[in-house]
Amino acid sequence: MDFKFIIEALPKIMLAVPITLFMSLVSxxxxxxxxxxxxxxxxxxVPVLSQFSAVFVSFMRGVPMVILLYISYYxxxxxxxxxGLSIGITIDINAVPPIVYAIIALALxxxxxxxxxxxxxxxxxxxxxxxxxxxxxxxxTQALMRIIFPQALAMAIPNLGGIFVGLVKGTSLAYYxxxxxxxxxxxxxxxxxxxxIEAYIMTTLIYEAISxxxxxxxxxxxxxLKKFRAGASA
Amino acid sequence: MANMVELSNIHKSFGKNHILKGVNxxxxxxxxxxxxxxxxxxxxxxxxxxxxxxxxxxxxxxVNGFQLDCKKHSKTQVIELRRKTAMVxxxxxxxxxxxxxxxxxxGLVTVKKMGKADAEKMSREILAKVGLSERCDFYPSQLSxxxxxxxxxxxxxxxxxxxxxxxxxxxxxxxxxxxEVLNTIKTVAQTGITMIVVTHEISFAREVASRIIFxxxxxxxxxxxxxxxxxxxxxPRTQQFLKRITDPQAxxx
Numbered sequence: 001m002d003f004k005f006i007i008e009a010l011p012k013i014m015l016a017v018p019i020t021l022f023m024s025l026v027s028x029x030x031x032x033x034x035x036x037x038x039x040x041x042x043x044x045x046v047p048v049l050s051q052f053s054a055v056f057v058s059f060m061r062g063v064p065m066v067i068l069l070y071i072s073y074y075x076x077x078x079x080x081x082x083x084g085l086s087i088g089i090t091i092d093i094n095a096v097p098p099i100v101y102a103i104i105a106l107a108l109x110x111x112x113x114x115x116x117x118x119x120x121x122x123x124x125x126x127x128x129x130x131x132x133x134x135x136x137x138x139x140x141t142q143a144l145m146r147i148i149f150p151q152a153l154a155m156a157i158p159n160l161g162g163i164f165v166g167l168v169k170g171t172s173l174a175y176y177x178x179x180x181x182x183x184x185x186x187x188x189x190x191x192x193x194x195x196x197i198e199a200y201i202m203t204t205l206i207y208e209a210i211s212x213x214x215x216x217x218x219x220x221x222x223x224x225l226k227k228f229r230a231g232a233s234a
Numbered sequence: 235m236a237n238m239v240e241l242s243n244i245h246k247s248f249g250k251n252h253i254l255k256g257v258n259x260x261x262x263x264x265x266x267x268x269x270x271x272x273x274x275x276x277x278x279x280x281x282x283x284x285x286x287x288x289x290x291x292x293x294x295x296x297v298n299g300f301q302l303d304c305k306k307h308s309k310t311q312v313i314e315l316r317r318k319t320a321m322v323x324x325x326x327x328x329x330x331x332x333x334x335x336x337x338x339x340x341g342l343v344t345v346k347k348m349g350k351a352d353a354e355k356m357s358r359e360i361l362a363k364v365g366l367s368e369r370c371d372f373y374p375s376q377l378s379x380x381x382x383x384x385x386x387x388x389x390x391x392x393x394x395x396x397x398x399x400x401x402x403x404x405x406x407x408x409x410x411x412x413x414e415v416l417n418t419i420k421t422v423a424q425t426g427i428t429m430i431v432v433t434h435e436i437s438f439a440r441e442v443a444s445r446i447i448f449x450x451x452x453x454x455x456x457x458x459x460x461x462x463x464x465x466x467x468x469x470p471r472t473q474q475f476l477k478r479i480t481d482p483q484a485x486x487x
Contacts, residue, residue: 128327131287135327136341136393137317139309146344150331228331228373 002195006202009189013202016185017210019099023171023181027103028164031110032118038111039118040144053115060112065105065173072105073098073177102174106167113163121156122148154225161218165211172207182206238263238298238428239397244283245292246276253279254290255452261397266429268439268460271449272475277432278324280449281399284430285319286312298396317345320390324402326382328374334361334385335370341393360388364418380411384418391422398422400431404438436479440464448472 038053060068077093084091125148133143172183180188182203190199239261246254253276261267269277282288283304284295289312290304297318302311320341328337335357342353361370364384374382383403390398403419404412416438423429423442433439439446439460446463448456448471456469467473 126325126327126330128323128325129329132321132323132327132329134287134316135285135319135321135323135399136389137313137345138341139313142344146340147329147331154331228333229375 002193002198005193005195006198009186009195009199010202012189013182013186013206016180016182017206019179020168020171020181023099023103023106023174023179024164024168027106027110028167030103031107032114032160034107034111035114036118038115039122042115042119043122057112057115060109065109065170066176068105068109069102069173069177072101076101076104098178099174102171102177102179106170109170110163110167114160117156117159117163118152121152124155125151150225154222154229157218157222157225161215164218165214168210168214169207236262237296238265239284239430240296241284241293243293244280244290244295244304246279246283246288246290253452254283256293257454259447259454261428261430263428264426266423266431266442266444267447268443269430269432269447269449270439270475275449276452277449278401281401281430281432284397284399285316285321318396319399320393320395321399321401322383322386322390322403324405326374326379326386328382328385328389330374333371333373334366334377337374337385338389338392341389346393357392360392361385364388378411379407380414383407383415387418387422397428397430400429400433402432402434404433404435434479436464436476448475450475
């Protein structure tokens, strides 16, 4: 063990933690919003969009994350560039930082997986809740926002916590498209003196710590959201 | 227009199953109409067509002069119609994520756009009337069925609807809890509000109804005052039904 390396490298790797968390949070926020929309589209069997969503989810489940990142990183800029040309503007592809492509790929992946979680959570809410909301004169949007979503979210949160921790670990793949998050930074630092073992032990511990804190946070959320299911205890 | 509810030629099918076969029903302001009938006769479906929880395939529904064609209507019209009605459900259907107080306030705040302070004051008053002052801050899952149903009645009442629809309000209750809910409904009936009640409680119907409607096979078979229908039913099918429901021995045949 090269302890001198560990002491020197650890603060530098820690500096990459915010990048990992930023990537995770943004992809989760965008992905889950899309996932919820997909869940609603499929639940209400919206024509065309519903079939399109089913194919999308099935496709996303089959494609390896790394490939998805490559597609986003290599293919998307070309598409964007030629689209730009077709409407008469030259888009400077190189000005777009790689993290954007990584977030797009991760968000699409989250959308597919979270949509299934939201779909099962939404169908687990009793039909009578929507009817009751209608009976007092609410619109569908009001009923969804005030009655259905809060109940569905309480049921979805444990699974969302699971895929979020998976997402944080998944961001390490963004290394392949040149985003200097935790894993990439550790790798870079390890290279000159071949301190790979030390670097990987540190990254493991950092991911473990993040995962531990996140699990705790999601547990707190779950308890808060489920307070209405207190049973006869109070 | 003294007619509070007017159903004309209501047809409803679920798939191949023709549930309602052209029902006509006019209810005047202040009437308490009790709908009786065997299960599958379409009474609950008829009730649900009034506030478009089940949209009828044909016919028209009018509540307090606001008429809607069942074939041709907009979402906004349906919402407007629903805001003239309120419903009490068989399974209570209280909003599970809200306390009893919030359940009652919800319609006032979200639909009627009333201020929270006023809504809370009104809600507490009405919850006191149904005997739930002590349970305001409980969640539905923490209450007995009878308490939940009384909260459901409070949630409907507070909207000051033109008509309240009761869909088998005591069917899901333990027998010893039926009384408290029926008493609450009786108190509501005495306030002169228009009510349509689907129930199997014959003695309750006798006490509270101003008119009883007997349905079978998707049509109204017979209607009249409780004294007529329950004591001297004219139609053989009504006689049969009442015999079965009041004489458990005959039901076992």
